[in-house]
Amino acid sequence: MGRLFGTDGVRGVANADLTAELALGLSVAAAHVLGEAGSFEGHRPVAVVGRDPRASGEFLEAAVVAGLASAGVDVLRVGVLPTPAVAYLTGALGADLGVMLSASHNAMPDNGIKFFARGGHKLADELEDRIEAQYAAGADWQRPTGAGVGRVRDYDEGFDQYVAHLIGVLPNRLDGLKVVLDEAHGAAARVSPEAFARAGAEVVTIGAEPDGLNINDGCGSTHLEQLKAAVVQHGAHLGIAHDGDADRCLAVDHTGAEVDGDQILAVLALALRERGALRSDTVVATVMSNLGFKLAMEREGLALVQTGVGDRYVLEAMKEHGYALGGEQSGHVIILDHATTGDGTLTGLMLAARVADTGRSLAELTSVMERLPQVLVNVPDVDKSRVATSAELAAAVVEAERELGETGRVLLRSSGTEPLVRVMVEAADIDQARSVAGRLADAVKSSLG
Secondary structure, three states, X not given: OOOOOEOOEEEEEEOOOEOHHHHHHHHHHHHHHHOOOOOOOOOOOEEEEEEOOXXXXXXXHXXXXXXXXXXXXXXXXXXXXXXXXXXXXXXXXXXXXXEEEOOOOOOOOEEEEEEEEHHHEEOOHHHHHXXXXXXXXXOOOOOOOHHHOOOEEEOOHHHHHHHHHHHHOOOOOOOOOEEEEEOOOOOOOOHHHHHXXXXXXXXXXXXXXXXXXXXXXXXXXXXXXHHHHHHHHHOOOEEEEEOOOOOOEEEEEOOOOEEOHHHHHHHHHHHHHXXXXXXXXXXXXXXXXXXXXXXXXXXXXOEEEEEOOOXXXXXXXXXXXXXXXXXXXXXXXXXXXXXXXXOHHHHHHHHHHHHHHHOOOHHHHHOOOOOOOEEEEEXXXXXXXXXXXXXXXXXXXXXXHXXXXXXXXXXXXXXXXXXXXXXXXXXXXXXHHHHHHHHHHHHHHXXXX
């Protein structure tokens, strides 16, 4: 059996890869590893369980709850809420673990299981490995009986508790702002409009009618066309788009122009510094961040720490050094003083709060950075293991970097899941970026093919 856990939990096609049996077995294993079920007398582990609106989440939730309760874990079922809400409630309620059923921005047939440890934190690799090992060990465990089995109850208070948390950490209200929210027919369809409205904004919603089948379907952070049109149509100050589980946020300014995660980070970094909340005057981002973001941070006198691709690596760097702000170009933004993971609703609220506080448009605020043209080429069917050792490829990269100078950048990255190499080139001129990317793609084919 290959490793079950990927970069963000266990994910696959629901009822094919991710079955009820697998969900139940993993939940039992997680109960033993994270909840220490049965490890000492008198301890009643507690788990918070939530899901996005996917149809498959209904039977997978039932399996997860059954597994946890059978292992002696009391379950608080919070229903359809965003991933960061489940993380927050896990910490706020002092639960031993949290479980979120979602495949994030993936299409409806997929689903996934994300586990959170005490405090609402994502799992380290070591904990995931222990859960997998416990799962592989099978049914050889002491099952509680009688009063020892877990009890299950709905925790409807979680909705208001999470919204109150979001409103409580805002630096200022949003009165006078008109905001369009695209909820991707996902987990934030109720939470996000409620939070923005309570904060004082005039709210227009699209993609906020989940039926279990339409999640991420032509809407949300992976399909911004509808949001761009709605912002212009309604004369809104800005638009906010979430993905299916609302752990990411992208935006649209009043002209209908897209605002990506790098630009959001730039705006929030300056806002936090102004309030004295940007610890060490440092922002954390991945190596995929646009060069324009790096140049902007340097110009503003802020330090930039770059990690490998994935919000988990951003979070690890933030926690290790105590940084306050980090994120990815894709819209995963982590504000560590108020969330243990990327929180799309919180990010959108903070971005809108900056617009309201300054009286400046989002377009003006994002002008702090110039997004340089970025070209990404996937080169399939190559030996990706030799990316770092091929002398021929190294020479091609050196030549490309010489041509681009200080206003460009090259990044070659092996795919984590497919037999391909990703070639990324940034330059001040889009034609130059395309030309250099094409030559490097040819070099990858000839040297690694």
